[in-house]
Amino acid sequence: MLITISDIPIFPDDGIWRGRIKIQSPSNCPMCNSVTQIEPLNNWLIQKDDENAELFSFYFCSKCEKFFIGHYEVLYYQTTNLISFSPKKSYNTKDFPKLIKELSPDFCEIYNQAYIAQQQGLTKISGIGYRKALEFLVKDYVIFLNPNESVNIKSLNLSSCISKYIESSQIKSLATAATWIGNDETHYIKKNLDYNIEDMLVFIDVMVSFINTELVISDARKLTKPKNNNKSQNSTNSKN
Known part of the structure; x- marks a missing residue:
């Protein structure tokens, strides 16, 4: 689901970006895989140069009570491209002889x-x-x-x-x-x-x-x- 966020702190300038950006919110928690629709607790905009920026959003899953981060590439026209949600839950595997x-x-x-x-x-x-x-x-x-x-x-x-x-x-x-x-x-x-x-x-x-x-x-x-x-x-x- 796309949601709109605004008033995003900019790093490393310590400023606030007042515009609006649409991001893809998670439909499943990457840690416990439970279905969820949550909005980020905090967001940070990383300005790499005049044309490139990345957005990091901080989420909390109420089911497993763990935090995770959404990583986005900021595109033109106030849109983003989701790169990943992390960390992902690691699963055990069986080691055979x-x-x-x-x-x-x-x-x-x-x-x-x-x-x-x-x-x-x-x-x-x-x-x-x-x-x-x-x-x-x-x-x-x-x-x-x-x-x-x-x-x-x-x-x-x-x-x-x-x-x-x-x-x-x-x-x-x-x-x-x-x-x-x-x-x-x-x-x-x-x-x-x-x-x-x-x-x-x-x-x-x-x-x-x-x-x-x-x-x-x-x-x-x-x-x-x-x-x-x-x-x-x-x-x-x-x-x-």
């Missing part, structure tokens, strides 16, 4: 996008995002185990992929449970009324831990596996 990032970078990215949506209060869509992240993790994991069947794995639905390709009973149980809750977040009718997104995230986190353990063990086996050249050397030595 290195081997999980290498196995399924898409899972890590989608999971954190859903996590940010959840922190913004978008709980109706964050569950769908977690369900998508889960599918990427499961399929990347089973492709890692069965690289020659990647084409078939990619085309399977998630439940079939879990039941057909995952041998670990722990990972299979966790993936199945997380899938059921994720499907509830996606479909019209919820079947598992006693479980919610938080339960789904617990199942995913533990599943990530199990998969990461398997990847670490696989890496250790790769290191300790006898090399062909060592076998040849040992064979030569035994003949000698």
Whole structure:
């Protein structure tokens, strides 16, 4: 919404600009994202030179009780161009183990996008995002185990992929449970009324831990596996 302000202090001249300027007021608080329509508490006009000026407006959000600043470029005909509202709220992200990032970078990215949506209060869509992240993790994991069947794995639905390709009973149980809750977040009718997104995230986190353990063990086996050249050397030595 455009509002008109006047009697603006000028920096660094310590004067007062008596004209009127139209500015775009915030429709959402950049800190808590709540819908708001507020007018600035104070304004300052920064005169850079004879032709260029910037305007800074000081706002207060009554919902989260935090202050923020609007930064504007002053244009001709007493209008402004909004540059930004700051500071913006920073959101937490989950840092996954290195081997999980290498196995399924898409899972890590989608999971954190859903996590940010959840922190913004978008709980109706964050569950769908977690369900998508889960599918990427499961399929990347089973492709890692069965690289020659990647084409078939990619085309399977998630439940079939879990039941057909995952041998670990722990990972299979966790993936199945997380899938059921994720499907509830996606479909019209919820079947598992006693479980919610938080339960789904617990199942995913533990599943990530199990998969990461398997990847670490696989890496250790790769290191300790006898090399062909060592076998040849040992064979030569035994003949000698």
